[in-house]
Amino acid sequence: MCLIVTVTASASDRRKFEAASRQLGADGLRVDVEHLSRWPWAREQPVRAVISEAGGCACSLLSDDADWNAEVWAFRHDVLARLAATLQSLAGSVTDGATVEALWIGDNVKETRSVSTADLVELARTNRLGTRTRYEVLSSPPSLL
Numbered sequence: 080m081c082l083i084v085t086v087t088a089s090a091s092d093r094r095k096f097e098a099a100s101r102q103l104g105a106d107g108l109r110v111d112v113e114h115l116s117r118w119p120w121a122r123e124q125p126v127r128a129v130i131s132e133a134g135g136c137a138c139s140l141l142s143d144d145a146d147w148n149a150e151v152w153a154f155r156h157d158v159l160a161r162l163a164a165t166l167q168s169l170a171g172s173v174t175d176g177a178t179v180e181a182l183w184i185g186d187n188v189k190e191t192r193s194v195s196t197a198d199l200v201e202l203a204r205t206n207r208l209g210t211r212t213r214y215e216v217l218s219s220p221p222s223l224l
């Protein structure tokens with residue numbers, strides 16, 4: 080069994096989302112965008128990225144006392160800043176909202192919460208991402224300046 084951390088955005092935001100995933104570098108974690116847009120059928124679909132340390136699942140990001148029955152995940156303290164930066168970059172890149180989940184495979188979402196990108200980043204930074212929570216990240220309204 081495995082922890083999978085995903086960020087999903089709408090098809091219209093695919094280019095911005097893919098660009099953000101490439102720009103993170105060492106400040107962020109590894110981001111694998113599924114079904115890159117060279118496949119025409121993928122362009123109409125929501126775009127999903129998987130966040131991990133070295134590809135695949137996110138189990139290695141968890142601390143030794145992480146418990147999938149707890150309310151929130153216990154990530155390793157040394158990855159919190161990069162996890163927060165990664166979520167900020169991805170969720171902050173889109174204009175049409177994003178969905179973030181950190182789910183143990185086989186678990187269902189029990190609660191859906193609407194949050195701002197800043198809320199999401201704060202939750203990640205302070206190690207409070209829910210074990211069965213779907214975060215719907217609202218895009219900030221475009222600046223009028």
Ligand SMILES: [Zn+2]
Pocket residue numbers: 080081082136137138139
């Ligand atoms: Zn795993």
